[in-house]
Amino acid sequence: MKQKFLNHLEQIGVSAGDPILLAVSGGLDSMVMLHLFIKCDRKIAVAHANFQLRAHESDEDEKFVEQWCQTYQLPFFNRRFNTNNYATERKISIQMAARELRYDWFQDLLNDQFKFVATAHHLNDSLETAILNLSRGMGVEGLTGVAARSGHRIRPLLFATRAEIENYAAIHQIAWREDHSNSTDAYQRNFIRHQIIPRLKIINPSLEETFRLSSQRMSEEVQILKQEFETWAQASVLTEGRFIKIRKAALLPSHGTIRLDQLLRPYGFNYSQCQDIMAGVQGPVGKYVMSGSHKLTIDREFLILTQLETDWRETTISSMEQVTSLGPWKMTIDWEGQPGDHTNPNQVWVDSSRLQFPLCWRKWRPGDSFVPLGMNNRKKISDFLIDKKISGGEKDAVTVLESAGEIVWVVGLRLDNRFKLSKSTSQAIAFSVSPQL
Numbered sequence: 243m244k245q246k247f248l249n250h251l252e253q254i255g256v257s258a259g260d261p262i263l264l265a266v267s268g269g270l271d272s273m274v275m276l277h278l279f280i281k282c283d284r285k286i287a288v289a290h291a292n293f294q295l296r297a298h299e300s301d302e303d304e305k306f307v308e309q310w311c312q313t314y315q316l317p318f319f320n321r322r323f324n325t326n327n328y329a330t331e332r333k334i335s336i337q338m339a340a341r342e343l344r345y346d347w348f349q350d351l352l353n354d355q356f357k358f359v360a361t362a363h364h365l366n367d368s369l370e371t372a373i374l375n376l377s378r379g380m381g382v383e384g385l386t387g388v389a390a391r392s393g394h395r396i397r398p399l400l401f402a403t404r405a406e407i408e409n410y411a412a413i414h415q416i417a418w419r420e421d422h423s424n425s426t427d428a429y430q431r432n433f434i435r436h437q438i439i440p441r442l443k444i445i446n447p448s449l450e451e452t453f454r455l456s457s458q459r460m461s462e463e464v465q466i467l468k469q470e471f472e473t474w475a476q477a478s479v480l481t482e483g484r485f486i487k488i489r490k491a492a493l494l495p496s497h498g499t500i501r502l503d504q505l506l507r508p509y510g511f512n513y514s515q516c517q518d519i520m521a522g523v524q525g526p527v528g529k530y531v532m533s534g535s536h537k538l539t540i541d542r543e544f545l546i547l548t549q550l551e552t553d554w555r556e557t558t559i560s561s562m563e564q565v566t567s568l569g570p571w572k573m574t575i576d577w578e579g580q581p582g583d584h585t586n587p588n589q590v591w592v593d594s595s596r597l598q599f600p601l602c603w604r605k606w607r608p609g610d611s612f613v614p615l616g617m618n619n620r621k622k623i624s625d626f627l628i629d630k631k632i633s634g635g636e637k638d639a640v641t642v643l644e645s646a647g648e649i650v651w652v653v654g655l656r657l658d659n660r661f662k663l664s665k666s667t668s669q670a671i672a673f674s675v676s677p678q679l
Contacts, residue, residue, distance in 0.1 A: 243402065243410050247278045250401045254391040256358060261285045262396075263319075263348065263356040266310075268303040268419035271362035273310075274407050275399055277416050279360075280314055287317035289351060289359070291344040293325040295336065296423070303419045321347055337429070352394055363388050363397040366404040369453045370434045379513075381503070382467075386460045387453070403450045471504050479505065483677065484570055485636065486547040490523055493545075498523070502545075509536040509547065519545065541633040548638060556604035559643075568603050568641060571653075576672035581663060589674040590657045593667045598646040603653075606642045612649035613659045623652060630655065643673060 256262070264279060266272040266288045279286045290307045292300050304320055311318035329339035348359045368387030375384030390400045399407065411418065427433045443449045478492035478501075493501060502516035510533030522529045522540055530539040532550070539546045557568045559575065566573050581591045610623040627637050632655075643651040650661045653675055663670055 243406065244278060244281060246401055247398060248282060250390070251396075251398055254396055254398075256396060256398075259285065260357045261287070261355060263351055263359045264288050265344065265348065265359060265361045266290055266307050267362075267421070268307045269362075269421055270411055270416075270418045271364060271399060271404075271407055273416050273418040274411050275360065275362040276310065277410075277414060278398070280316075287319065287356070289319045289321075289348060291340075291347065292320060292322040293340050293343070294322055295325055295340075296421070299419075299422075303421075306419050319351060358394050358396045360396050360398050362399050364399040364402050364404060364407055365450050365454060366435070366439075368400060368457065369439065369450060370431050372453065372457070373434050373438060374430060381500075381513075382460055383464050386457050386464060471501070474501065475505065480544075484548065484639065487544040488547070490540075490543060490545060493520065493523055495520070506533075506536075506538065506547070510534045511536070511538070537638070539633065542631075544633070546633050546636065548636075556602055559599070559601040559603060561599040566603065569639075570677055571641070571675050572677070573603060573653075574674045574676070576674070581670050581672075586674075588654050588676065589672060590651050591663055591670045591672050592650060592657070592661045593663055594669040594671045595667070596645070596661050597650070597671070601650070602644040603641060604644065605638075606640050606652070610642060610649060612642075612652065612656075615657045615659045615662060617659055623649075626652065626656070 262279070262284060264272070264276055264286055266276050267290065276286075276288065288307060288311050290304055292304045294300050308318055308320065310316075323340075323343045325336060325339050325343060328343060329336050332339065334342075352359055372385050372387040378384075388397060388400060390397050402410075410416075423429070424432060427436055439449065446452055474492070478489045480487040480489075488502075488505065498520045499513070499516050502511075502519055503513050506516060511531070515531050515533070519531055519538060519540070523545070525540070527541050528539070530537055532538075535550055537548050537550055539548070555568075557566050557573075559566055559573075562577065564575055564577075566575075577594075606623050608624060611620045612623065612626075613620055614626060623640075623642070627640065632640065640655070641653045642649045643653060645661075648660070649658055651657050651673060
C-alpha cells in the first residue's frame, strides 16, 4: 500500500519536498493517512479541528491526536469551534457548518507555511458522494465523485478502499478513535453507506473497482466537454463592462439548455431555470429570470446577465463636492476646468448657474422625463431608452443626475438641453463617470 500511496501522490502533482498539512480527526482513515506520511518521511504537520459536538469525546479525540504528534515530534495545530452556534446563525446544517469552519481555518494555515492540505477521503467516500449527487440530480461532473486534487486540497487515500485501509491498520496495529455518530443512519451519507451500497454490491461485488474505472473515464470525458464548452463560449459570450452577453443564435435547441447551465451555474442559476430561459429565447423580449445574485434578461440578439446591486441608494452631491459614488459607479466633479472634448459620453459640461445644490444622483424611475439635448420638448426616459435600443438589462443600470427635481443628465447617454453651455455661461462644471476600481 505504501508504494500505491507514493504513486498516487506523484500522479496528483505532490513532490517529495512539498510541506503538507494533514487534517487528522483521530479516526481510522486519517490515522492511516498520518501513518503513511510518517513512513514515507514527508514534511508534514497536523491540524485537528474540535467541533465540540460530542462533549468529552471530542476533547479525547483532540488529546489522542496531540499525543501522536508529540510521540513523532510533529507540529500540531488545533482549534475549537462552537459549531452549533455557527450553524444556527447561518441557518445551515451541522455538516456544512463544520466543513466551512475547518476549510476556512485550513486556508489560513496554508497561506502561512504549507503548499497542500490533505484530507483522508478514500474510494468509498468518493462512491458515496457520487450516489448522493445522483440522488440530487447533478450532472455528469457530480457522478465522478471526489476529486483527487482541487487546487491546494489533496486526497492521498483516494486510491484505496475502506477494506484496504482497515487491513493496513490491522497489519501495522494503528490505534484510532471511533466516532459513534458514524453508526447512525440519521445522516444521508451514513444511510448510503449502510443501506444502499451493500445492496448494490449484491448486484456487483466489485462495485468499488467498477466505480474507480467509471470515475476515471467520466473525469476524462468531463475534461473534453469543458474544452469544447470553452471554445463555444469564446465565440458566443461577450463581456462588456458589467454586462455578460450571450448570443441567442448560438443557443441551439439540441444543446442550449446545457450550455446555459454550464455558463450560469456560477451565478446561482439552476438547470430548471435554464430550461425556462431556453423556452423563452424565441419569445417576446424583456422577459427575465433571477438568481439570488444576478438577473438574466432576454433581449433582441442577446441574453444579458447583470449582477443585482445591493447599494443603489440615491447619492446627494453638495456644493464644491469633487467625488461621489453610486452602485458600481464613481462620479468626478470638475469645478474649474475648461470645456474640452464633447464626444465622450461619460462626461458632460453643464452651465453652473442653472444648477441648484444639492444635486441628486439616482436610478431613473418610470415617469421620469427630460428635454434631450437638441430638442425643445420633454420626452419620457422610458421612450428615450427604447429609441436608443437600450436592452432590458442595461436599463436597470441607467442613472440620472437631478437638480431641484429636474433631470440634468441621463448619465452616460444624453444631457438635458436646458443645462447646456451657452454664450452667456460664466462658469462650467464637468461631471464624469467611470466604474469603481
